[in-house]
Amino acid sequence: MSDASHIKPATKTAPISRGARIVDVLKRDWQLYVMLLPTIIWLLLFLYKPMYGLQIAFKDYSVFRGIANSPWVGFEHFETLFNNDQFIRAIRNTVVISFWSLLIGFPVPILLALLFNEVLNQKFKKTTQTIVYLPHFISSVIIAGIVIAAFAPSAGIVNTAIRALGGDAIYFLTKPEWFRPIFIGTGIWQEAGFQSIVYLAAIAGVSPTLYESAVVDGASRWQMMWKITIPSILPTIIIMLIIRIGNILEVSFEMIILLYQPATYETADVVNTFIYRQGLQGGQYDLAAAAGLFNAVMAFTLVMAANALSKRYSRTSLW
Amino acid sequence: MTNMNLYSPGDKVFVYLCMFLISVFALSTLYPFIYIAAISLSTGFEARAGNVVLTPVDTTLAAYEYVVAQREFWVSYRNTFIYTIGGTITSLLFIIPGAYALSRPHLYGRRFWNLMVAFTMWFNAGLIPFFLNMRDLGLLDSYIGIMLGFAINGFNVILLRNFFEAIPQSFEEAARMDGANEFQVLWKVYMPLSKPAIATVTLFCVVGRWNGFFWAMVLLQDGEKIPLQVYLRQVIAQLSDDEEFTATLLDQAYSVETVTAAIIVASIIPVLIFYPFIQKYFNKGIMLGGVKE
Numbered sequence: 001m002s003d004a005s006h007i008k009p010a011t012k013t014a015p016i017s018r019g020a021r022i023v024d025v026l027k028r029d030w031q032l033y034v035m036l037l038p039t040i041i042w043l044l045l046f047l048y049k050p051m052y053g054l055q056i057a058f059k060d061y062s063v064f065r066g067i068a069n070s071p072w073v074g075f076e077h078f079e080t081l082f083n084n085d086q087f088i089r090a091i092r093n094t095v096v097i098s099f100w101s102l103l104i105g106f107p108v109p110i111l112l113a114l115l116f117n118e119v120l121n122q123k124f125k126k127t128t129q130t131i132v133y134l135p136h137f138i139s140s141v142i143i144a145g146i147v148i149a150a151f152a153p154s155a156g157i158v159n160t161a162i163r164a165l166g167g168d169a170i171y172f173l174t175k176p177e178w179f180r181p182i183f184i185g186t187g188i189w190q191e192a193g194f195q196s197i198v199y200l201a202a203i204a205g206v207s208p209t210l211y212e213s214a215v216v217d218g219a220s221r222w223q224m225m226w227k228i229t230i231p232s233i234l235p236t237i238i239i240m241l242i243i244r245i246g247n248i249l250e251v252s253f254e255m256i257i258l259l260y261q262p263a264t265y266e267t268a269d270v271v272n273t274f275i276y277r278q279g280l281q282g283g284q285y286d287l288a289a290a291a292g293l294f295n296a297v298m299a300f301t302l303v304m305a306a307n308a309l310s311k312r313y314s315r316t317s318l319w
Numbered sequence: 320m321t322n323m324n325l326y327s328p329g330d331k332v333f334v335y336l337c338m339f340l341i342s343v344f345a346l347s348t349l350y351p352f353i354y355i356a357a358i359s360l361s362t363g364f365e366a367r368a369g370n371v372v373l374t375p376v377d378t379t380l381a382a383y384e385y386v387v388a389q390r391e392f393w394v395s396y397r398n399t400f401i402y403t404i405g406g407t408i409t410s411l412l413f414i415i416p417g418a419y420a421l422s423r424p425h426l427y428g429r430r431f432w433n434l435m436v437a438f439t440m441w442f443n444a445g446l447i448p449f450f451l452n453m454r455d456l457g458l459l460d461s462y463i464g465i466m467l468g469f470a471i472n473g474f475n476v477i478l479l480r481n482f483f484e485a486i487p488q489s490f491e492e493a494a495r496m497d498g499a500n501e502f503q504v505l506w507k508v509y510m511p512l513s514k515p516a517i518a519t520v521t522l523f524c525v526v527g528r529w530n531g532f533f534w535a536m537v538l539l540q541d542g543e544k545i546p547l548q549v550y551l552r553q554v555i556a557q558l559s560d561d562e563e564f565t566a567t568l569l570d571q572a573y574s575v576e577t578v579t580a581a582i583i584v585a586s587i588i589p590v591l592i593f594y595p596f597i598q599k600y601f602n603k604g605i606m607l608g609g610v611k612e
Contacts, residue, residue, distance in 0.1 A: 025427040031501035032420040036432065039417030042471050043435060050444035050452045067451070112344065118337040128345040130598060135348060137590055137597065139530035141548040145555050145583050146351045149358065155576050157354055160369040193348065221330040254533045258552065272446065279447040280537055292445025300442045 057290035070286075077290035086265075087291060090274040093267060098248040101184050106244060108192040110237060113199030114225060132193025144258035147186055148173065173259065176267040183259060183268070187252065202236035203229060239310050246306025249299045271295045352587070359383070359581040363574025381572035382581035392582065394543060395550035398462075399586075402535070402546055403528040406466040410524045413470050414479060415517065419505045421476070422483035433480075440473040446537075453538060460541045469527075469534065475520045482516035483509055518600045526597070529590065547586050555579055 026033065052067075057077060059070040081087045112132065119125045135143065150156050151172040159169040172178045210228050219227070253272035260268035271291060279288025326334065353373065358366045359382050360375035370376050386392055420426060421433055458464030491499075491508045499507065510517065532548040539545050545553075573581075 022427075029423075029425070029427060032423055032426055035416035035501065035505070036420035036426070038413050039420075039471060039476070040432065040435070042413055042467075043439060045456070046449075046452070046468055046471075047439045047444070050448035051442075053448035053451055054444050056448070056451075112341070115337045115341050118334050119341065120334065121338075124338060124341075128341050130594075131345040132348050133598070134594065137526055137530075137594065138587060139532060139548050141530075141532050141552050141555075142583050142586060145551060145579060146355050148555060149355060149576060149580060150351060152576070155367050155369045157369070157372060160372065163369075189348065189351075193344075215325075220327060221333050257533070275446050280450060285447050285451060289445065289447040292447055296443055296445055303441050 054289060054293055056286045057293045059286055061286040061289075073286075077287045078294065080287060081291055081294070086269065087271075087274060089266070090269050090271045090291075094249060094251055094270040094272075097180060097183065097251055097270060100180060101187055101251075102244055102248065104184060105188045105192065106241065108188055109195035110199050110233075112192060112196040113203060113233075114229060116196065116200060117203050117229060118221060118225070129193075132196070134193075135190040136194035138190070140252070140255045140258060143186060143190055144255060147182065147259060151182065174261065174263040176264050179260065179264040179268040183256065186255065186259075198240060199233055199236060202233040206232040235313075238313060242306045242310045242313070246303045247299075248302060249295060355580045355583050359577055359584045361577060362572050363577050366576040366580075367574050379572050382574075382577035383585075385571075385573050385578055386581045386585060391542060391550055392585075395545050395547045396585075398544060399529065399547040401462060402465050402531070403525055405462070406469065406528040407521060407524040409466045409470045410472075410475070411517075411521065414475055414520060415510070416505065417471075418476050418479035419483055419501075419509060422480045433477075436473045436476050440477075450537060459538055460544060461538075462544060464538060465531075465535060468538075469531070472523075472527075475523060479513070479516055479520055482513050486512050515600065522597055522600050525593075551579075551582050551586060554582055 056067055056070065058072055058074060059067075060073045060076075061067070061070045116125060116129065119128075151158050153159060153169055153171040156172075158172065163169060170178070172182060206229065210232070211224060214224050214228060249271070251270045251272065253270055253276070256268055256270055256273050257276065260273065272295070275288045275291050275295075278284045278291070282288075354371070357373060357375045358371050360378050360380070361371045362377040362379050362381065365371055365376040421429065421436070423429070426432070453459060453464060453468055456464075458468055486509060490512060491504050494504050494508050530548065531546070532552065535546050536549050536552065539549065
């Protein structure tokens with residue numbers, strides 16, 4: 001999308017010069033500010049005020065003294081955190097879970113889009129697309145409920161199948177070694193279909209003349225997929241990859257809270273679940289806020305780097 | 320589109336292979352839902368024994384009868400509707416005028432205000448400061464807290480702003496000639512032209528609200544105010560540990576498994592009803608989602 005603001009002429013009056021007084025601006029545009037003000041106030045109250053509250057990461061926060069009056073302690077909480085095995089483990093788990101989700105989960109929607117592209121029967125295509133998009137719209141509590149039911153030790157279908165094949169039932173959700181496969185698999189099952197939409201849109205943008213001339217040259221569908229479709233959507237693939245890498249610290253911790261238990265913390269506990277337990281359940285607000293600040297700064301750096309990278313790559317920024 | 324008859328035999332095999340793989344994926348997407356529905360309609364004994372695979376065994380509505388007899392189920396169901404409808408309306412009341420103002424090229428400080436919105440997408444204070452802020456604002460255990468506290472999402476604002484920006488200025492000239500003010504221009508010119516974008520944002524809000532769980536769990540302690548998702552979570556987490564409940568099951572046709580499954584089905588049904596309606600818009604929504612700063 002081009003930046004239309006440079007092309008469009010100003011509506012009612014000429015743009016205000018640098019020296020113009022605020023009063024004149026307000027006189028002319030007060031209605032716009034009335035429209036904008038609720039949004040600005042909301043942002044200040046609900047998103048920027050908590051940023052001010054982040055200072056408790058450097059304070060010995062007490063509920064009675066409040067944020068401003070609690071005494072400063074410098075980097076004490078960060079020192080505590082980096083000497084805390086659980087926090088180190090949480091960072092490691094976050095990165096490992098994200099890495100495997102990316103490695104296994106990233107190609108699936110691309111593959112799905114390529115498969116959908118080959119289907120000529122529109123009714124089949126529409127029906128199957130409708131089905132694979134569905135889990136995206138289902139709450140994680142429900143998805144987790146289904147996972148817990150399916151992997152239950154005696155009643156679950158997975159163990160029924162294992163027993164039918166002569167194996168011994170496994171209590172999957174209490175086994176640290178099973179947590180990541182189940183979590184990552186659930187994520188792919190829930191999101192891959194919906195994520196394929198982006199690639200389908202990219203494929204829809206490929207010029208039909210490319211395929212027409214390939215047909216004239218006698219190319220097979222398989223060849224066209226490799227020689228035309230995939231190279232054409234490569235920029236989209238790279239952009240999506242950069243976005244995913246930028247968001248590598250964003251593990252869907254809501255789903256983890258729903259699926260993990262003390263027995264699987266070893267492989268399941270990520271930074272945000274650590275924060276949730278220490279802060280919201282344990283009341284150690286200052287320590288948990290420090291962990292959150294560390295996470296937010298790392299995430300911000302990654303996202304900015306990803307944005308810069310994609311800007312260079314595509315000459316358009318992501319958002 | 321190319322006619323299948325023009326395909327070589329090899330191409331035909333390839334296309335059928337693709338359709339086969341898609342079918343496998345679609346069926347594995349569908350199966351867990353069928354499985355849960357089958358459990359919800361089976362007797363507790365059969366479900367507990369792991370005998371339910373595809374269709375209900377010993378079909379019974381006992382689990383549903385148990386669920387609809389729970390007062391908490393209806394309270395939380397009602398609350399979910401309150402949060403979804405109230406929360407979506409709240410969001411739109413903020414987002415639509417805000418995005419419109421930000422889209423005006425001559426808005427003073429436009430770059431600054433836009434950056435202020437975009438920054439919230441890159442940097443987040445985190446769970447603890449947000450929670451403490453909600454507590455300090457007195458918004459714990461409050462309907463208003465849930466509806467107001469999550470009203471604006473930077474992504475939605477920018478999506479709508481970009482759509483407004485792309486509308487040619489010429490559309491509003493007639494209205495301006497008639498002396499329309501900004502509110503009238505937004506209401507009579509921009510909103511009717513932006514139906515797909517507004518529908519998309521509405522869809523995002525509705526889906527987010529209906530599915531919202533984490534903050535509802537953290538901010539709401541009062542059982543009278545929790546939404547369906549939190550209730551469902553409590554049932555899953557507590558029912559199986561509740562010896563009193565488990566003890567009463569011995570002579571019942573339902574079990575922990577079937578009751579949980581029944582609640583899951585009950586909370587999916589509204590999504591399924593609205594799903595065809597939703598689907599009409601989200602393809603467009605994803606396209607609009609390719610936004611820029």
